[in-house]
Amino acid sequence: MKGVLSIGVIGAGQMGAGIAQVSALSGYKTQLWDINQDALQKGIKGIHGHLGKMAEKEKISQAQAEAAKGLLTGNPSISDLSNCDLVIEAATENFDIKSKIFLDLDKTIKPEGILASNTSSISITKIAATTKRPSQVIGMHFMNPVPLMKLVELIRGIQTSDATFDIIKSVVEKMGKTGVEAKDSPGFTVNRVLMPMVNEAIFLLQEGTKAKDIDDGMVLGTNQPMGPLALADLIGLDTCLFITQVLHRELGEDKYRPCPLLVKYVEAGWLGRKTKRGFYTYE
Numbered sequence: 001m002k003g004v005l006s007i008g009v010i011g012a013g014q015m016g017a018g019i020a021q022v023s024a025l026s027g028y029k030t031q032l033w034d035i036n037q038d039a040l041q042k043g044i045k046g047i048h049g050h051l052g053k054m055a056e057k058e059k060i061s062q063a064q065a066e067a068a069k070g071l072l073t074g075n076p077s078i079s080d081l082s083n084c085d086l087v088i089e090a091a092t093e094n095f096d097i098k099s100k101i102f103l104d105l106d107k108t109i110k111p112e113g114i115l116a117s118n119t120s121s122i123s124i125t126k127i128a129a130t131t132k133r134p135s136q137v138i139g140m141h142f143m144n145p146v147p148l149m150k151l152v153e154l155i156r157g158i159q160t161s162d163a164t165f166d167i168i169k170s171v172v173e174k175m176g177k178t179g180v181e182a183k184d185s186p187g188f189t190v191n192r193v194l195m196p197m198v199n200e201a202i203f204l205l206q207e208g209t210k211a212k213d214i215d216d217g218m219v220l221g222t223n224q225p226m227g228p229l230a231l232a233d234l235i236g237l238d239t240c241l242f243i244t245q246v247l248h249r250e251l252g253e254d255k256y257r258p259c260p261l262l263v264k265y266v267e268a269g270w271l272g273r274k275t276k277r278g279f280y281t282y283e
Contacts, residue, residue: 004114004171005029008081009088010101012036012043012074014274015118016090018146021047023088024068025060026175031084033075044074050147082108086171088140090118093242098122099130106131114164116140120191121243124184125157134159138168141188142177144235153182153189186250187243195243195256201228202259202279211279229279233272237279241266 005028009020012034020043024030032047034040048069055065081087087109089101098117105115114136117127128137139155152172156165165181172179182188187195201214215227232240241263247256265271265278272278 004085004167006031006084007086007088007171008033008075008084008109009090010034010078010081010105011090011092012040013090015142015144015146016088017043017047018144019088019090019118019142020072021050021068022146022175022177024072025051025064027067028071028171028174030072031075031081032072033078033081037076040074040076044072047072078104079108081105083110084113086114086116086168088116088118090142093120093122093239095122095126098127102127102130102137106133112136114138114167116168118142120239121187121246123157123186124155125159128157128159135161136164138164139182139184139188140168140172141182141190143190150176150178151190152177152179154179155182155184155188157184186247191243192247195240195247198228198232198240199244199256199259199262202232202262205229205279206259206261233278233280233282235272236274237262237271238266 007023007028008031009016009023010033012032016032020030020032032040032043034043051065051068054060055062075081087105089098091097091101098119102115109115115131116138117124118140120141124137124139128134131137134157137157138160139153141153141155143149143151154165154169169179204214205211211229215229218224218227241258244256244258248258269275270277273282276282
């Protein structure tokens with residue numbers, strides 16, 4: 001395959017919808033799929049709303065917004081993605097769920113199609129091994145929120161071909177992003193550094209330091225745009241816990257041990273912005 005003209009996105013949540021929005025705005029015929037049809041419709045509606053707001057604020061033209069809407073469709077069946085040149089999976093950060101999706105995609109997508117995962121911590125080599133096209137499997141880890149963040153981590157599995165990597169790097173560049181190659185190791189690059197910082201901030205909170213004081217200290221003292229606890233709420237505390245557990249399990253070092261308070265918040269269903277309560281409360 002010489003290049004990518006059409007992109008399928010699996011998962012219409014915050015990350016999947018953001019990827020689909022950027023894909024359509026970049027001129028790719030984009031098909032969004034989710035196992036939950038209500039979530040799919042919500043995702044499409046949200047993308048249309050975001051495109052409209054971008055046009056109102058003159059970040060894009062009205063013509064660009066309408067063109068992107070025209071390139072975007074929601075598909076009720078995963079088989080509708082069969083002719084896509086590239087499919088990006090952005091489902092729940094769980095290997096069993098992802099491996100099932102990749103098995104289905106491998107049977108459905110045309111033989112020359114490339115399969116990518118937006119996983120933030122799971123081995124691309126392990127995901128690729130569930131398919132019959134491991135050389136055409138790669139990691140594309142977008143940052144949240146996708147339309148605003150410039151970085152995409154590009155992760156080769158041990159089987160990923162140079163041709164696949166080069167094609168995906170060109171896709172990322174067309175999307176206006178910067179692709180940085182990361183090793184296929186737990187947490188890749190960003191989360192390998194970020195999650196221990198977030199986890200340590202939660203330990204400070206557990207020990208009695210106020211959330212706002214922790215975040216203000218990091219924002220004002222290290223020039224970060226957002227404190228680690230507010231960032232954790234944005235990412236989702238369940239996702240933070242999962243990534244931290246992967247780091248702890250795979251690397252075997254105590255410094256990656258999830259803070260007990262993080263575990264309790266997830267058990268309570270306090271997952272951050274998406275549940276209106278995490279380390280902060282949201283209206």
